[in-house]
């Protein structure tokens with residue numbers, strides 16, 4: 001026996017208001033909300049109308065994998081009590097409120113993806129990310145790097161100064177300022193099939209940073225040496241990227257692996273080469289001189305100002321500095337992922353919550369002097385400031401937005 005519901009099922013939902021047409025006392029309910037529209041419809045006479053919702057200007061925060069994982073464990077009630085429990089509970093409440101007030105998004109990134117699928121609770125964690133952050137992603141860190149490279153290649157070709165805009169909307173894959181759908185549907189996807197390869201890659205990056213540090217120590221390299229090495233590596237890293245793509249292509253050829261072969265043409269090394277050659281060809285460089293011209297671009301000093309590479313170089317230099325001053329412990333396997341996230345997103349987003357170690361590197365006075373980026377950087381070491389920052393976002397919500405958020409999301 002199924003209990004009879006008190007009210008018959010309707011597509012409309014509360015809060016119910018008096019219908020303007022048939023005058024039914026609680027006839028008018030919300031049919032849907034999302035984008036820039038709130039649709040009302042009467043359950044009795046079907047009279048309906050739409051309201052245009054107020055404009056939004058959402059803040060964008062990059063929360064690293066560790067942060068998402070802590071919030072996920074809280075949500076799943078699997079998080080063990082420790083000295084940070086109160087902090088993460090507070091952060092969880094504030095983020096939830098700010099997201100529902102339509103003041104904040106925490107986009108998902110390919111760096112999260114790389115880390116998520118090595119996590120034993122991959123799918124549930126992905127679901128939490130979507131739930132907490134909204135269904136919006138950053139474009140990949142590779143794409144950001146390619147976009148910056150294009151600006152510099154054009155500047156090199158034309159002789160003008162490179163001018164980057166750092167508009168956060170340029171690095172998001174969807175509209176930032178839409179009202180969230182009142183009913184959010186997420187499609188589960190099984191990432192686990194991807195895990196072995198990614199786990200291997202992650203171990204490799206862990207290994208790579210460890211080898212790099214050994215090399216610094218063996219050569220007695222400090223801040224300036226590492227900085228110069230990294231800033232001057234532009235040409236060589238392009239060649240290395242192409243050689244790596246070629247190796248994978250040949251391996252694919254041996255194994256009749258078409259996907260591996262196709263990667264050559266989708267990989268960023270090859271795309272960058274194609275892009276630059278095409279740009280110079282259009283600028284009138286004869287075919288016979290294209291390769292020389294590309295290499296001249298790769299050698300160009302101006303490239304040292306490419307934000308992605310510059311931030312990365314300074315962070316590695318600051319790390320080397322710690323080792324010249326007696327540090328012994330190597331960074332964790334995920335370290336380069338956090339560095340890469342900062343190098344890619346810090347110029348564009350409003351704030352980032354990252355690993356303590358990475359946040360500290362940015363506090364090196366040479367980094368503070370040389371690096372200009374938009375993001376406020378937070379970590380567990382500045383937990384109180386992060387909470388105050390989230391609270392300020394909530395407090396600054398315009399009254400009309402707050403009123404509609406309360407009607408639609410019940411906040």
Ligand SMILES: [Zn+2]
Pocket residue numbers: 019020021022023024027042043044045046047
């Ligand atoms: Zn009605």
